[in-house]
Amino acid sequence: xxxxxxxxxxxxxxxxxxxxxxxxxxxSPFSNLRWYKQDTGRGPVSLTxxxxxxxxxxxxxxxxxxxxxxxxxxxxxxxxxxxxxxxYICVVSxxxxxxxxxxxxxxxxxxxx
Amino acid sequence: xxGVTQTPRYLIKTRGQQVTLSCSPIxxxxxxxxxxxxxxxxxxxxxxxxxxxxxxxxxFPGRFSGRQFSNSRSEMNVSTxxxxxxxxxxxxxxxxxxxxxxxxxxxxxxxxx
Numbered sequence: 001x002x003x004x005x006x007x008x009x010x011x012x013x014x015x016x017x018x019x020x021x022x023x024x025x026x027x028s029p030f031s032n033l034r035w036y037k038q039d040t041g042r043g044p045v046s047l048t049x050x051x052x053x054x055x056x057x058x059x060x061x062x063x064x065x066x067x068x069x070x071x072x073x074x075x076x077x078x079x080x081x082x083x084x085x086x087x088y089i090c091v092v093s094x095x096x097x098x099x100x101x102x103x104x105x106x107x108x109x110x111x112x113x
Numbered sequence: 114x115x116g117v118t119q120t121p122r123y124l125i126k127t128r129g130q131q132v133t134l135s136c137s138p139i140x141x142x143x144x145x146x147x148x149x150x151x152x153x154x155x156x157x158x159x160x161x162x163x164x165x166x167x168x169x170x171x172x173f174p175g176r177f178s179g180r181q182f183s184n185s186r187s188e189m190n191v192s193t194x195x196x197x198x199x200x201x202x203x204x205x206x207x208x209x210x211x212x213x214x215x216x217x218x219x220x221x222x223x224x225x226x
Binding site: 034089104106 | 117155156157158169201203205214215216217218219220222
């Protein structure tokens with residue numbers, strides 16, 4: 001069973017609207033959680049990295065939240081643009097010296113004009 | 114600073130052949146990880162190299178192998194290709210362990226016919 005579950009699997013939103021993506025994880029211990037954006041045919045690009053002590057982190061119109069107690073994270077996209085159409089992947093690192101990152105399957109976001 | 118580069122970007126092979134993919138990490142990064150990405154499975158960890166040594170390995174058959182050179186460049190080899198090996202192969206480099214931010218290359222799209 002995957003230790004990182006993302007929802008929804010895909011969503012379609014209109015340009016200018018907001019959306020929220022969810023990531024639930026069971027990885028333990030936990031070192032940090034990352035959100036990546038991956039455009040079609042490209043490698044993932046890091047959006048945010050949060051340690052267990054951080055509750056929120058922003059990168060432009062992207063805001064990630066983390067609740068280490070409930071093991072949930074969300075990525076909020078504000079005022080979506082067509083360029084936000086991509087796959088968003090949640091990645092959890094179990095420890096500072098453990099290289100077995102756990103990847104979510106991703107949420108595919110399609111922004112329409 | 115140049116990003117992670119991967120060559121070739123696209124490759125078409127037939128079943129039974131072998132293939133070698135190359136990855137050049139960001140200058141100064143000593144860790145290189147390889148991933149296989151397919152639409153149904155998402156990102157799957159292959160292996161990670163640090164200072165020319167394989168430090169961690171995923172659950173892939175022995176047909177998948179890799180190595181790292183003294184300049185931190187890495188190659189992965191897949192022998193006796195199968196149709197199911199068709200995927201986007203990504204490499205990522207990081208300065209130290211995976212707890213640090215990973216920077217992904219654009220990937221090599223391998224198609225096995």
